[in-house]
Amino acid sequence: MPSYIHRFASLVSWVISPVVVAPAAYLLVILVGFAEDPQRYYYFLVLFLASTLVPMLLVYGLKKIGRISDYNISFREQRFLPLLVMVAVNALGYEVMMQLDAPRIFTGILLFNAVNTVLILLITLQWKISIHLLTLTSCIALLFIQFGLPVLQLLVLVPLLMWSRIYLKAHTFMQTLIGGVIGFLVMYVELTWWIGL
Template identity: 35%
Template sequence: MLSGLPGRYAAARVITEVFQPPIVVAVMMVLSPAGTPGFPGTLWYGVIAAVFTCVVPFLVLVALVRAGKVSDHHVSDRRQRGPVLALSLVIVLVGLGVLALLRAPASVIAMVLALVGGIVLLALVSLVWKISGHAAAITSAAVSFMFLFGPEWWPALLLVPVVVWSRLVLRAHTAAQLAAGAVLGGAVIVGLWRGLLGWLG
């Protein structure tokens, strides 16, 4: 119960849950059609992307936690991250196939492909080091929103230190793991998205 925790730990727990990767990435996916003409009429493509990249993988993860196969829904045990990310990747690839058949906008396809790249990198790094998925997700979202809607969305970047603080308080990651996650999200994943969007567009 949060009521039994000191104030900062309770706040950190709430922030960690509200801004966990499945939620943050789902918002990114829903808004990803804004990167190509037709938005908001194309919003439903983003919803489909969110279902396959976030909702279904998260439901599978919850099932694994309840079955005792995974420690918790944040996959705190680094050794469990590879198999979980691999399973998520399969689900995301199925979703990518569905989106391709539906002729989804280039920005949606590019975003899903960039996420695939991010999942692969997270899985590989997680074999030896507990890089932060929270930091990667919130940073990629904040930077993506600036590209999608303009520089006036810069306040979204303020969420990055907030989420990083929460993970430090909860001792879920070291500062180095959080910094690496932020670089992966803000530079690598967004860079992949922008590059793929230019190629597909």
């Protein structure tokens, strides 16, 4: 029977997971930063499909046919196919955003999600990086670009998520740390360059 600490760690890991954190960040940017844009809900739909719905359906399907052993894709060797599909999904989302003539921050999100997934793919060939931490910190970088310094308070979630992933034996300390550092720095540099800040 799992302990209360184990249950709490699992809860943290699911609540601060990529399929929750990414759409929440995107929705905040759209509702607050682009409240007057009549197409804002179309932007969110594209982002939600690429960041949440398609990944969830993909992981569910792969688990169902036995291509992955669990929904967190704990084994590095099983991550290649889903990551490859996500590169294509984000690239397609980028094209849709371009057709919608969306603001550059939204085309940039999908473009660099695709680029960064290729980076994760290459790292995964040799090492297992924390996608949970990478997603959390890249979303904090996005919100920081949009809303400024107050957003950095969200960094308090980083050590909590690191503890959760390490406690659950999903990652080592270095895998979570590197994932977090890369996520923030890479997304910040990419988006500020893309937007022209």
